[in-house]
Amino acid sequence: MGPTRRKRRLGRYMKAVRQQASPELKPEQVADLAQTTRQTVTRMEAGAALPRIHLFAAILNVIGATDEQRAQATRLWEIADADTTTIEHGDLPLKYRAFRMDESEAIRERTLNTVVVPGMLQIPAYAAAIWSAARNRIQHLDYEERAVAERRDRQSLLYREENPLQLHSLIDEAALRRMIGGPAVMIEQLDHLLAMSARPTVTIQVLPFEIGAYDAMSGPVTLLGFPEDDEPDTAYLEYVFGGESVEDVDAVAALTAIWEELADTAPTAEESAAIIRSIRDAVRAR
Incomplete structure (x- = not known):
């Protein structure tokens, strides 16, 4: 799947959190600490890929996201993850x-x-x-x-x-x-x-x-x-x-x-x- 607006939104947010919470950490360092590849981190921040939720949580831990930032990032991840599904209008899916x-x-x-x-x-x-x-x-x-x-x-x-x-x-x-x-x-x-x-x-x-x-x-x-x-x-x-x-x-x-x-x-x-x-x-x- 190519980049989409919702993945790009998530990527921009995650990059901003990393630069604010841990400005000394570069994508390759985040990748090492989260036990993933540099490409995974850079593609996520570019809005080109969406990591699985467990890896995403690990990245949030590594960059030192606050509880508020973690909650917002998780909401954005859930929305990006729903990118290719159809919806039912009941109860604001x-x-x-x-x-x-x-x-x-x-x-x-x-x-x-x-x-x-x-x-x-x-x-x-x-x-x-x-x-x-x-x-x-x-x-x-x-x-x-x-x-x-x-x-x-x-x-x-x-x-x-x-x-x-x-x-x-x-x-x-x-x-x-x-x-x-x-x-x-x-x-x-x-x-x-x-x-x-x-x-x-x-x-x-x-x-x-x-x-x-x-x-x-x-x-x-x-x-x-x-x-x-x-x-x-x-x-x-x-x-x-x-x-x-x-x-x-x-x-x-x-x-x-x-x-x-x-x-x-x-x-x-x-x-x-x-x-x-x-x-x-x-x-x-x-």
């Missing part, structure tokens, strides 16, 4: 937490949603209605409440004081006309979209019925962009029972091309706001 961590470090998020409003733009009542509909599949009694809280936590990225997340969402008209939660909830949700679209860091475009079929209609797509010049964009694809992070450069490029073509085809943000108002007014008139 490891892979989804990995996506959330990536999202928290991103400066740009582009979404394509064909069935529901993207999570970043959902109001609590709308999110609750979605999770309520999944109650037969999800066994946790309090999951609806916890899922709504998780949505709120994600959305805080749009309001952070420094470098708020730049969000550009493409939303199919079908998602705006689906009466999730009933008319009152939909009116509030559509009003929220209009309010959010007025923010300088949020762009919303509607994909109207008139454009017909388009690629990637099968499910939600999220594209994340990061501040580092050497960090490529990543993607996250959602399914009924979970999701999958995509870091393959060619696959992400293909998804990006699809998104950009749709953004070019869709009505402008101003025209899209007018469409949203029209749908809202039609719901009110019922």
Whole structure:
């Protein structure tokens, strides 16, 4: 497996801990004391490899990590170890937490949603209605409440004081006309979209019925962009029972091309706001 963002994050953290806690120790000395090879240590710090957990714990001992540093490093190792698995969304599984961590470090998020409003733009009542509909599949009694809280936590990225997340969402008209939660909830949700679209860091475009079929209609797509010049964009694809992070450069490029073509085809943000108002007014008139 080639380097991934989560392995690189872990590697940067481990290198920083080593240089802070034991600045006199070089990678080859760490390797000798941990009874491994220099290549293993340097590849870990470069984000190119992930040592087994017992060796990882030995390296932490050798470099003199504090309890707090050890706990953070272990969390990062667990997330990196989950790099190629798919997830189930129940109870914020490891892979989804990995996506959330990536999202928290991103400066740009582009979404394509064909069935529901993207999570970043959902109001609590709308999110609750979605999770309520999944109650037969999800066994946790309090999951609806916890899922709504998780949505709120994600959305805080749009309001952070420094470098708020730049969000550009493409939303199919079908998602705006689906009466999730009933008319009152939909009116509030559509009003929220209009309010959010007025923010300088949020762009919303509607994909109207008139454009017909388009690629990637099968499910939600999220594209994340990061501040580092050497960090490529990543993607996250959602399914009924979970999701999958995509870091393959060619696959992400293909998804990006699809998104950009749709953004070019869709009505402008101003025209899209007018469409949203029209749908809202039609719901009110019922």
